Amino acid sequence: EHALELVSNLDVRNQIIATVPPEELVANPACLAVVVSEIKIVSGLMGSRIKKKMQLDAGHIAQNIQLQAATMGLGTSTILFFDVNLVRRLCKLQVVVEPVYIVAVGYPDVEPQQKNEQVKEIAKTKTAVLITASKDYRDEELILTKNMLEQAGVRTFIASSRVGVITGMLGGKAEASVFINALNVGDYDAVVFIGGTGAKEYFNSSIAFQIARQAKDMNKVLGAICMAPTILANAGVINGLKVTGFPTEQVQIQKGGAVYTGNPLELDGKVITAIGPAASQIFAKAILDAIVEQK
Incomplete structure (x- = not known):
């Protein structure tokens, strides 16, 4: 007899979706069905054909889920690209059990264009x-982050300790138009600290600390990614919050009184943090959503 067994009361849907590439086009699923295979058993039976067998069987199971969902008026989307180890950990699976396929189930978004227009109407009033x-x-x-905000209509500025052309770790160029010492937090709906090794420049910066504190006190959207959450920790604005960041920053984040999760993305109130470059897309989307939702 087939039956479901409750192994955890935790809702891990958003944590799984956070690692899914944007091209998978999945957001806010009501349910995620994770199809798994027990590697040792299958490999013993199939030998070198294990991967193909696992994928075919997972596809058949997913198809059945999709057919049943369709009869119930629900929409589905299959997810092939995801962090296997993260899904295994979040779903509390044994090491020998491998997630192969994920099916997102929920009500289809029938008005995406209308929603996009509404977002743009609000976003163009934000900075x-x-x-x-x-x-x-x-x-x-x-x-x-800059591109996503600007494409939505948010007026977006780059601030730095030097105005003019600045250079990234990968050799890219950007134009900083705001001198950080002259930055007025009240002019913006969101203040976002970008990471990279250069972020260490602000680890002991009284100016950066003042900006972070003002943003928190004024209830602005406050974001930090990669190494930058350490700036928030040192500024004393994340005490008691769930925060993520680059693994090298875990100790410092914890010293700041935060609960370090190591997840790709964390949202705690209006404080948004992300683990690093791989989470840039979901970080940018979270910042945009928070800006649009802000009263």
């Missing part, structure tokens, strides 16, 4: 500032 080091910021974190 954000991205604070980067004068050199060695992480290129993807800056460019992906």
Whole structure:
């Protein structure tokens, strides 16, 4: 007899979706069905054909789930690209059990175009500032965040300790138009600290600390990615919050009184943090959503 067994009361859907590439086009699923295979058993039976067998069987199971969902008026989306080890850990699976396929189930978004227009109407009234080091910021974190905000209509500015052309770790160039010492937090709806090794420039910066504290006190959207959450920790604005960041920053984040999770993305109130370059896309989306939702 087939039956479901409760192994955890935790809702890990958003943590799994956070690692899924944007091209998978999945958001806010009501349910995630994870198809798994026990490697030792299958390999004993199939030998070198294990991978093909696992994928075919997983596809058949997923198809059945999709057919049943369709009869119930639900929409589905299959997810092939995800962090296997993270899904195994979040779902409390044994090491010998490998997640092969994920099916997202929920009500289909029938008005995406209308929602996009609504977002743009709100976004064009909003302003954000991205604070980067004068050199060695992480290129993807800056460019992906800037592009997503600007494409939605948010007026976006780059602030740094030097106005003019600044260079990222990967050699990219950007134009900083705001001198950090003259930054007025009240002019912006969101203040975002970009990571990279250059972020160390602000680890002991009284100016950066003041900006972070003002943003928190004024209830602004406050973001930090990669190494930058250490700036928030040293500024004393994340005490008691769930925070993520680059693994090298775990101790310092914890010293700041935060609960370090190591997840790709964390949202705690209006404080948004992300683990590093690989999470740039979901970090940018989270910042945009928070800006749009802000009263």
